[in-house]
Amino acid sequence: MKKYNFNVGTKFxxxxxxxxxNIPEGKVLTYQELAMKIGHPKSFRAVASACGKxxxxxxxxxxxxVRKDGGLGGYSAEGGxxxxxxxxxxxxxxxxKDKIILKICR
Incomplete structure (x- = not known):
């Protein structure tokens, strides 16, 4: 498991x-799944915010x-x-269309 020592950002x-x-290439997680994975199951919006920052x-x-409905959510890097x-x-x-097919990428 990769572990980085970041010099910016909150603990969360x-x-x-x-x-x-540690999400491997070819796989995705939803914001909600990621929130659950880090032990904060109700903090999926905060997870999305952290992604944006x-x-x-x-x-x-x-x-x-991505979003749990397959929508991409946001992307703050160049090109959006x-x-x-x-x-x-x-x-x-x-x-x-613009939604990822989640059942295929599991």
């Missing part, structure tokens, strides 16, 4: 970013975290949502 953000660092893109691959979708497609993910 650092926990989120370290967890995201990730200063370590693309090393910390927040593009691999179009870039996030491109990166996920490059990793082999399939889409139905």
């Amino acid at each position: 953000q650092k926990t989120v970013w370290n967890s995201i660092a 990730n200063p370590y893109v693309p090393e910390i691959p927040c593009h691999r975290v 949502i179009k870039r996030k979708k491109y990166m996920l497609e490059k990793e082999g993910h399939k889409f139905n």
Whole structure:
């Protein structure tokens, strides 16, 4: 398991970013699943916020975290949502319009 020592961010953000660092290429988690994984099951919005404040893109691959309905959510890096979708497609993910097909990427 990768573990980074970040020099910015809150304790919660650092926990989120370290967890995201361990999502392998070709896999995704929802914001809710990630919140549960780090022990804060009701904090999925805070997880989404931490993703949006990730200063370590693309090393910390927040593009691999999506909404539970398959929507992409946000992407704060250059190119925004179009870039996030491109990166996920490059990793082999399939889409139905602008929603990732979650059952395929599990």
